[in-house]
Amino acid sequence: MRQSYLFTSESVSEGHPDKVADQISDAIVDLFLSKDPEARVACETLTTTNLVVLAGEIRGRGIMDEAGNWAPGIEQEIEQVVRATVKKIGYEQEGFHWEKLRFENNLHPQSAHIAQGVDASGNKDEGAGDQxxxxxxxxxETPDLMPATLDYSHKILEKLAADRHSGAAPFLEPDAKSQVTLRFENGKPVAATAIVVSTQHKKGYDEGEHEAELKAYVRDAIASVIPASLLSDETVYHINPTGSFEIGGPDGDSGLTGRKIIVDTYGGAAPHGGGAFSGKDPTKxxxxxxxxxxxxxxxxxxxxxxxxxxxxxxxxxxxxxxxxxxxxxxxxxxxxxxxxxxxxxxxxxxxxxxxxxxxxxxxxxxxxxxxxxxxxxxxxxxxxxxxxxxxxxxxxxxxxxxx
Missing domain, CATH: 3.30.300.10 (GMP Synthetase; Chain A, domain 3)
Incomplete structure (x- = not known):
């Protein structure tokens, strides 16, 4: 195992289009498990400009029967959960708005052939939902026993989101990405060599005094997360390096469930299996x-x-x-x-x-x-x-x- 090296991990905020999709899919999982703890759910979400589409296979008491008929009122609940999730993230933009977006629900019954292999029956125990x-x-590396590069990347964006929701940083919009590069000596992080933060912002915060205010705020947010011992005059900061980031979220790029699996796990510091997590019930x-x-x-x-x-x-x-x-x-x-x-x-x-x-x-x-x-x-x-x-x-x- 190498002892001296540079390593980088990235994270994305709750407003990133792929994360919007993940949160919707998992909100649907929660809705169905609240009705039937043994529900089977594989829910994929697509987000794009003022559109959310659900697709996948489901099964559960009080949700959908084998013929694909919805239980009374459940379709309305699903749509309410989708819109509430988008609203909680904070999307009230012209290109993506929790109240104005179009919604399509294409969920359908779980394959009977999958069900017969997975369900417990007779002397057969419940099987795995897939190979x-x-x-x-x-x-x-951290008190949470996580790779430091990923832990700091997450926490920077959590800080930005908390300040956006509280009103402490009203110039921020939901979409954001972060990336932290650390230098390791003897296998331990000793210095932050480069930090990247790209955050969606209100109109006008890409120039002049407003741009300076935004960048100063981000620098302070970084300093509140990363230990001072890792920061120095040699740390390179890239804050909104493209210059402007007004158009973001699903309006700026489409989002799909399960497309940020390395962000979800260990930031590349460890292997990842073949499948994503979000949108799946725990039999998967x-x-x-x-x-x-x-x-x-x-x-x-x-x-x-x-x-x-x-x-x-x-x-x-x-x-x-x-x-x-x-x-x-x-x-x-x-x-x-x-x-x-x-x-x-x-x-x-x-x-x-x-x-x-x-x-x-x-x-x-x-x-x-x-x-x-x-x-x-x-x-x-x-x-x-x-x-x-x-x-x-x-x-x-x-x-x-x-x-």
């Missing part, structure tokens, strides 16, 4: 297995068993137990990686890492997903039933199993 590989990761192992892999990796690092940990799981559609479990502590482990794999296999509370075992252990059959769809699924606070995979409550058990 695939999923990864979890943790490292000790793209989502639930990635969550439990993060849960395990984070607990291994939090317990002091490693300073860096990657975990891979793999599944076959319709098969309940994982095909493989792989642990790599990148030479930082206090015990062998094979012993950690054996310990995880003995943890009964995780239900053999089956889809139902994961969902039960982490309490995933709840409407908790809208909050995941911006600023990362990982490195968040586990509180109020949200982000349960971020808890660090496995340490004692892991230590006992590897002793």
């Amino acid at each position: 695939g590989i999923m990864f979890g990761f943790a490292c000790d 192992v793209d989502r639930s297995a990635a969550y439990v892999a993060r849960y395990l990796a984070k607990n291994i690092v939090a317990a002091g068993l490693a300073t860096r940990c990657t975990i891979q799981l793999s599944y076959a559609i319709g098969v309940s137990e994982p095909l493989s479990l792989y642990v790599d502590t990148h030479g930082t482990g206090t015990v062998g990686d094979d012993r950690l794999e054996q310990a995880i296999g003995k943890m009964e509370r995780l239900g053999r890492l089956t889809p139902r075992g994961i969902r039960t252990a982490l309490g995933l059959n709840q409407p908790i997903y809208a909050s995941t769809a911006a600023y990362g699924h990982f490195g968040r606070k586990a509180e109020g039933g949200l982000f349960p995979w971020e808890k660090t409550d496995l340490g004692d058990e892991l230590k006992a199993l590897v002793a």
